[in-house]
Amino acid sequence: xxxxxxxxxxxxxxxxxxxxxxxxxxxxxxxxxxxxxxxxxxxxxxxxxxxxxxxxxxxxxxxxxxxxxxxxxxxxxxxxxxxxxxxxxxxxxxxxxxxxxxxxxxxxxxxxxxxxxxxxxxxxxxxxxxxxxxxxxxxxxxxxxxxxxxxxxxxxxxxxxxxxxx
Numbered sequence: 001x002x003x004x005x006x007x008x009x010x011x012x013x014x015x016x017x018x019x020x021x022x023x024x025x026x027x028x029x030x031x032x033x034x035x036x037x038x039x040x041x042x043x044x045x046x047x048x049x050x051x052x053x054x055x056x057x058x059x060x061x062x063x064x065x066x067x068x069x070x071x072x073x074x075x076x077x078x079x080x081x082x083x084x085x086x087x088x089x090x091x092x093x094x095x096x097x098x099x100x101x102x103x104x105x106x107x108x109x110x111x112x113x114x115x116x117x118x119x120x121x122x123x124x125x126x127x128x129x130x131x132x133x134x135x136x137x138x139x140x141x142x143x144x145x146x147x148x149x150x151x152x153x154x155x156x157x158x159x160x161x162x163x164x165x166x
Contacts, residue, residue, distance in 0.1 A: 002120055002121075003119050006118065018111055018112075019111050020110060020118065021044060022038070022039045022061075022107075023056050023108070023109060024036075024037050024038075024061060024063075027102070027105075028100065030094050031090045032090070035087055036056040037057050037058075037061065038056035038057065039059075043055055044109070044113065046113075046114065047116045047117075048117070059081075061079060062078075065106075066143075074143050075142045076104075076123070076140070076142070077140060078137075078138065079137070081135065082135065083136065087137075088132060091132065101127060102130070103124060103126055103127075104127050105122045105124045106119075106124075106141075107119060125142055126142060126143070128142050
C-alpha cells in the first residue's frame, strides 16, 4: 500500500492543524448499495479513487491493520460498534450466502472535504468470520494467501493439452 507524502508527514509529526480519517466501505451483490463508514464523529464527503464523491456515515469502528511479514496471510481485525439495522440486515443476508464474500475496502483521507484517498490503491479485503451481536459486529478481513499458493496455478484440461488423453 503506497501512501502519499502528506500522510507520511502526518504519521511522522502529528501536526495539530491536520489529521487523517480512516474509512471503510462494504459491498456485496445482495446489498442495495455500497455502505461507506468513517471512524470520525461526523459524516464526511470524500472522493473515491475513481473520482466519484461519496458521503461516509459516522460509525465508530476499530481495526488492526494487516502486518507486513513473510507469512503470506494478511488479516485485519475489525469491530464496528453502535451499528444500526440498515447495515446489520444486509450483512446477515450476505453471511447466509457464503459462496460470495463481502468486500471491504480500507481508505485513509486527510481531514479536508472532497479529498482523495491517501493510500493508493486502497487495501481491499474480504470479510470472514463475521459475528453479529446486538450492539457490534466483529469480523476478520483477509486476502488470499499468495505466498503459499501453488505455482504455476494451471488446470490441465484435455482441450488445452491433448497429449494428456491416452
